[in-house]
Amino acid sequence: MENEENMNNSWIDKHSINCIVCNALVDERDCVPYGEGQVCPDCESKNPDIALANQYSDWKGVDWVEPNIQFPRLLSEIWHSGEFDLKKLSEEMDLTETGVIEIFERALREWEKIKQDM
Numbered sequence: 638m639e640n641e642e643n644m645n646n647s648w649i650d651k652h653s654i655n656c657i658v659c660n661a662l663v664d665e666r667d668c669v670p671y672g673e674g675q676v677c678p679d680c681e682s683k684n685p686d687i688a689l690a691n692q693y694s695d696w697k698g699v700d701w702v703e704p705n706i707q708f709p710r711l712l713s714e715i716w717h718s719g720e721f722d723l724k725k726l727s728e729e730m731d732l733t734e735t736g737v738i739e740i741f742e743r744a745l746r747e748w749e750k751i752k753q754d755m
């Protein structure tokens with residue numbers, strides 16, 4: 638891209654890219670990789686998923702995740718897997734073990750409702 642304007646834009650020829658999220662022209666040296674492109678610091682700070690994308694190389698930016706659906710589902714799957722430490726969870730949450738079980742039970746009911754409505 639040729640830039641004939643005489644504004645302190647010497648970085649544009651060497652380092653300019655478009656942010657994959659907001660499409661703004663930005664300096665690639667300030668950006669982080671995300672998906673097929675780069676993301677500007679502003680968009681990175683507004684979207685915590687971008688940090689996850691950098692942490693997990695196979696992160697897809699799963700836009701199918703609706704918290705209202707996936708949270709009860711996740712809790713249900715954890716419950717059914719039996720792979721958790723009830724005592725540790727109750728300590729972490731400052732709840733009784735029964736209190737933690739109650740949350741699991743509510744998640745199980747919620748997930749059953751969601752599955753029926755699908």
Ligand SMILES: [Zn+2]
Binds near residue numbers: 656659661676
């Ligand atoms: Zn951006």
